[in-house]
Amino acid sequence: MNLTLKIWRQKNSADKGALKEYKISNISEDMSFLEMLDVLNEELSEKGEDPVHFDHDCREGICGMCSLYIDGKPHGPQQTTTCQLHMRSFKDGDVITIEPWRAKSFPVLKDLVVDRSSFDRIIQAGGYVSVNTGGVPDANEIPISKSIADLAMDAAQCIGCGACVAACKNASAMLFTSAKISQLALLPQGQVERKIRAEKMVAQMDAEGFGACTNTGACEAECPKGISITNIARMNREYFSAIASSDNV
Amino acid sequence: MSWVSKTLSSTLGQKVLMALTGLFLILFLVVHLAGNLQLLFPDGGESFNKYAANMANNPLIRVVSIGNFAFILIHVIYSIILTKRNKQSRPVAYAVTKPSTNSAWASRNMGILGTIILIFLLVHLKGFYYEIKFGSVPMASYDGEEYKDVFAIVANAYSNILYVAFYVVSMGFLAFHLSHGFASAFQTLGLNHVKYSPLIRKVGLGFSILIPALFALIPLVMFFQNQ
Amino acid sequence: MILDSKIPQGPLAEKWTKHKFNIKLVNPANKRKYDVIVVGTGLAGASAAASLAELGYNVKAFCFQDSPRRAHSIAAQGGINAAKNYQNDGDSVYRLFYDTIKGGDYRAREANVYRLAEVSVNIIDQCVAQGVPFAREYGGLLANRSFGGAQVSRTFYAKGQTGQQLLLGAYSALSRQVANGKVKLYPRTEMMDVVMIDGKARGIVTRNLVTGKIESHSAHAVLLCTGGYGNVFFLSTNAMGSNVTAAWRAHRKGAFFSNPSFTQIHPTCIPVSGDHQSKLTLMSESLRNDGRVWVPATVEIAEKLRKGQINANDIKEEDRDYYLERKYPSFGNLVPRDVASRNAKYVCDEGRGVNETGEAVFLDFRDAIKRDGRNVIEAKYGNLFDMYMQITGDNPYEVPMMIYPAVHYTMGGLWVDYNLMTTIPGLYALGEANFSDHGANRLGASALMQGLADGYFVIPYTIGDYLAQNSAERISTDHPDFKKTEQEVTQRLQKLLSIKGEKTVDYFHKKLGKIMWEYCGMARTAEGLSKAKAMIKELKKEFWTNVNVLGGNDELNLSLEKANRVSDFIELGELMVDDALHRNESCGGHFREEYQTPEGEALRDDENFAYVAAWEYKGEGQEEALNKEELVFENVKLTQRSYK
């Protein structure tokens, strides 16, 4: 198939950037979206033009590195990661607009590459159980009901891609933050630091400049891992009960 | 910063204020509607006028009504703060978006809907609350007692087709605001549960249709009664 | 050079305990005086960085991705082994040790493997304490599954995302130390070289991938946890960025490289669909429990199939060749990875491949669905089927899946002693980057175990032994040796940028991959390997005269990053070929067609090749020198594998 691509080009974070149009032909429907961009980049390189920079690594839908806002939707028309999106979702003659994730807390570094280190800092604020290596109890000394373990696993599946932020009209990181808070709030291992974790992670999320939640549900609808907004409700509960009862004045 | 101001400056703290005030306003809507439906009693406004007088004199109601103004104010102020923050969180807009594929229109336009409701509220307050409190109100007497004839003011206002239209349309916007706001408030408060949330959403939807519809019915009926 | 593996004396089961007691310690107050560089934040790197920081060392952690959480360990699906014996089915540390040694076709060190099995139990405890949501039984205790090459259920798993959950656990421990100020993170930073001062590793030179800035980092020890080099084949199940650069630069500075040709080829991957293909996707091995592998019985039928004249479902039962069931009646479709892979290659070489490219076989669930019902199959493999459908557009409930082997794991890597130190003092290698404990073939679910064992439970002890014997004095990055290395790095990048040839970097990478896959892949011959050697030499020359790298050094520049990595892959490729050529035997993943039993099985030569080949870099354009570490087997008897 033949396509017209409108791709955001921006030399570096200081540059203003603009959409640029490219034509590409002979794209097979078995290609993944990123392979289609590989083809474009080979062509650009052969012509001596700077290839389009985009983030990617595993190409299996698990590392969370790929991004891309494709035709008005994060990770494109399907509820999957960009690397798992295949060209059979498009048809000959389509015009596809490709933009970077847009959020104050995800500044563009170059073209379609953004800086998501704000997510790392949210986790650093408390997304862990403070146990040192060694000296922990036997794994089976902490029985956990299967349903709780499964719920925790559902939340833990977040790949940190940022599609939730990209999809949200407020560029809110609630889904991401709540997934980690939920996972640890559900499990017995997370109880000890439950309150301080909720307070600190929410504070960091705010400090990074993400928007608030209007409960539109766009994040859940676009999340490639199907993280549910029930996690946001759980985070809110955790936060309020922490605020109300912690001795952190 | 003390924990209180810290909480009130956090997005979650601000949202919880939105939700609590919103829920209170929802409750208020019910009470208000119950009172207003008396406008439709075929007694020339007697029960409504008595009710209005009762409301004006009952000290508890006065406290509640002050609270009500405060809640509206808080709701509005925080809606401005949050909406501003949310706008700032995405300084560069997308060239192409397809929001309707992932979320409901009302949920994305609470600010606009709220603003329209606010305009309505101001007009509404000016037209009734202000007039009744500070304007010259005709009097009606029942069983020898004098009452402000609030009914007459209302009936007069509702004889104006433009006014009625404004009312009905505004209720439409309120319906949209509530169609998202009702369930959203529960989610904000952390009340999301597989068993109850579907119910909350259904009740919310029903509420958001029924209440504004009844509100809108009053001016319509009175308009046509006047003809 | 005599390779001293520093294996402790004494009975196998006591070696590690004794060793921990005998090695030197750095006292708690002194630990903060030592700096450690950890390159890589996968299971090995993140666990090491976190654990060392917890002990009090100052750690700098590097990765080329935008976040440490994205290291390729994240992609591991199946699970992690541990000798917990929670199932009461006869597992033990010794059995895990034995299975691993045997699975590795007797080309691994007994002492290391035993230690690995020993600490495996602590890994599970540690991960559970961190909040890793492993699968559980209804009673609340941990669930296990069984995996290839073992007769017990000892694999712990978290849905099909075990690697992800383990890595996120290690990442959380790492994040905690970042918050504590004990670890400084350097994401989007690529290690370009090791800095040697007085014969010891004292730091690294890096390139900031966003700004292009070349920087030096000084430390008392350097840990390379940089993963595997499967991408030398261009197509593999590795992530796009996986590379050999860090290990290769260290190799050029004096670290020996061991058994480079030992690569694992995984039998159940989604086949290549065309020239555009950028990577291969693994389908969990568990599919072979219910799927039946077959190809058409004749070339004619296969041809019709490839031309699209008939469909798989049109082929009658008697025209199907269930070749694994036919050749290996007792193991059937569940033969080990290498056997399954090789046989797929054979039938495709015969012209019986089933997709357009002729390189695919069927994995058919028709009979399983008939037997158990679609619901049962869906419950077991639903997410895998969905993934397959997403990638290929075919529905495996209705038409058989197509699979083909793909490069998956590299057993070879930097030679390390029992302390995980390379032949460069102060330079360590952990995880897939070292030549490791898997010998010539790795068992499923053992790489995750090894990465975490190295990082959580080995290096925190063994690094102290080295540091305690070295002064805590810091060396400034103004030291001439840092400046010299920086200069070398800059020159190299300038060189790449200045060639301005006609071919893109990918052109060379793909070409190298084809050579490696053809001649140094699933089956190798002396003739083919010699040919490959010449071809790679030629390719290297062409690369350095005709590659076109766009852009400049002082910006985010993907083609420059790739060019640098590919140039190292080319050199590694040559060494892999040398290694495969010199090893005149077949063992595990290394199959030399000249050396097979009459039944077509790998034929080991224990007399002459029971050693670890450790290659020594001798300078640009020179042949590398072979050093041997003889493997001594005191506890297991070497036997021939048989899966008939």
Ligand SMILES: Cc1cc2nc3c(=O)[nH]c(=O)nc-3n(C[C@H](O)[C@H](O)[C@H](O)COP(=O)(O)OP(=O)(O)OC[C@H]3O[C@@H](n4cnc5c(N)ncnc54)[C@H](O)[C@@H]3O)c2cc1C
């Ligand atoms: C698809 C797939 C499935 C697998 N499934 C299983 C399984 O079920 N069970 C199992 O046990 N094993 C499995 N494995 C194998 C296992 O996942 C890996 O061997 C293991 O995770 C490697 O961990 P690591 O820490 O050594 O390296 P990695 O996780 O690969 O980490 C490498 C790190 O090094 C960094 N790095 C590399 N080069 C540089 C450089 N030059 N400069 C700076 N940083 C650098 C990277 O950024 C990264 O952080 C699987 C592998 C694959 C590919």
Ligand code: HEM
């Ligand atoms: C009768 C009047 C009103 C009622 C019953 C009402 C009710 C609600 C409710 C229940 C919510 C949901 C809160 C949540 O998501 O947690 C809400 C949200 C909101 N309201 Fe109102 N509201 C009213 C008037 C107004 C007015 C006058 C404005 C002002 C401008 C306004 C602006 C908003 C905004 C912007 C939100 C969304 C906030 C966010 O989540 O970002 N509302 N309202």
Ligand code: SF4
């Ligand atoms: S919650 Fe979903 S969309 Fe958001 S970062 Fe995690 S996986 Fe991506």
Ligand code: FES
């Ligand atoms: S590249 Fe890893 S999730 Fe897409």
